[in-house]
């Protein structure tokens with residue numbers, strides 16, 4: 218398996234322009250992650266704000282109750298089933314008749330919806346971590362609950378939320394590796410394809426290193442962000 | 453100005469307020485005293501509906517606050533509140549803390565609000581702190597800012613919940629001085645405090661609360677020099 222390693226490197230990376238397969242796979246991995254992260258953040262924030270808003274409301278209308286119920290159903294289903302199953306259902310059943318190319322977006326949405334459930338929890342926890350006295354001070358001045366949320370609570374919650382969100386994005390990069398099961402050609406799929414021809418350990422080891430580098434880079438970014446936020450705490 | 457009728461507030465099985473009726477006139481300085489857990493904070497927080505009463509009515513300037521129809525936000529603008537823990541907004545400068553609500557609620561232009569903040573800050577001797585953040589101030593300074601933040605709304609009544617209890621002893625005086633000044637200017641005030649000296653000096657009426665009820669009330673002389681009920685006597689024996 219390990220004989221003639223330089224030759225293997227050449228065969229698995231250079232020969233037949235195989236490096237292009239890795240590159241276009243990497244591009245898909247990153248696109249998928251980015252799209253899913255954006256969908257997840259928007260969806261998760263909406264769900265979290267809805268839930269916090271409804272929880273703090275004095276008079277709960279039937280519409281509120283229905284909305285809260287929908288949020289709970291979403292969170293329960295997404296957290297209660299394997300991500301892989303969700304992606305497969307999305308690509309093969311819900312968007313089953315779409316072309317493989319369109320299925321890329323189906324997968325992106327599936328990852329986004331999945332991520333949203335975890336983002337919702339991050340945002341909710343971040344909002345709840347802001348001292349209740351802040352809300353009370355805002356409300357006692359006559360500010361509406363929306364104004365209090367926007368001007369007082371959210372700006373403080375962001376400091377708790379951002380680092381956790383970045384960690385969620387790191388998780389997402391790694392989790393997209395299953396998208397090959399939906400016939401999408403991400404970097405893992407590229408490596409598996411090449412390995413099926415060369416039977417060499419090189420492709421999988423290579424992409425492991427690539428994932429690791431991406432994650433290390435993102436971790437470095439998160440740490441920097443955390444330090445910046447801590448500094449702007451001014452106290 | 454404020455009228456409370458048959459107020460009850462329960463937290464599950466805990467009966468924090470157990471039937472309180474009271475009328476507060478314009479210009480009165482009410483001081484509420486009583487043992488820990490007797491419901492002082494809860495009573496105060498019911499006045500501006502930070503706590504929703506279980507039963508009873510809260511009237512403020514002719515409007516019933518808790519009828520479910522009144523514009524509570526609007527009425528709260530006229531009821532300033534000062535908390536034990538200051539609750540300044542840590543991500544805003546001192547000036548922004550003071551101007552945020554008047555600007556957001558479109559009661560003042562940015563210019564007007566800034567002018568107001570400048571004059572309020574000079575009044576409490578903190579003009580040089582306008583552009584710093586709350587964490588850079590001492591507790592006493594923060595609480596004085598919290599008081600003028602509420603004053604920036606031009607309230608008709610000020611509610612204080614143990615405004616000096618979280619302070620180091622050497623800072624209590626500076627906060628009480630601001631409150632005394634306010635009292636002399638004729639502000640209507642409802643103050644929960646353990647500072648008996650302040651109560652004696654400033655209060656027009658002292659209320660003694662116990663187990664969710666207003667047990668005894670009267671002038672400071674009545675309450676401190678001629679206490680009627682045993683519970684008040686027992687309480688005073690402990691705190692004086």
Ligand SMILES: Nc1ncnc2c1ncn2[C@@H]1O[C@H](COP(=O)(O)OP(=O)(O)OP(=O)(O)O)[C@@H](O)[C@H]1O
Nearest residue numbers: 463466467468486487488489490491492493494495
């Ligand atoms: N949010 C709440 N949930 C449950 N119980 C509460 C809540 N707030 C107050 N209580 C209870 O209601 C009672 C009255 O509390 P409150 O804070 O009004 O007392 P207090 O007179 O202000 O006491 P202290 O002098 O310690 O501040 C207490 O038994 C308290 O435990």
Ligand SMILES: [Mg+2]
Nearest residue numbers: 492493494614
């Ligand atoms: Mg209290």
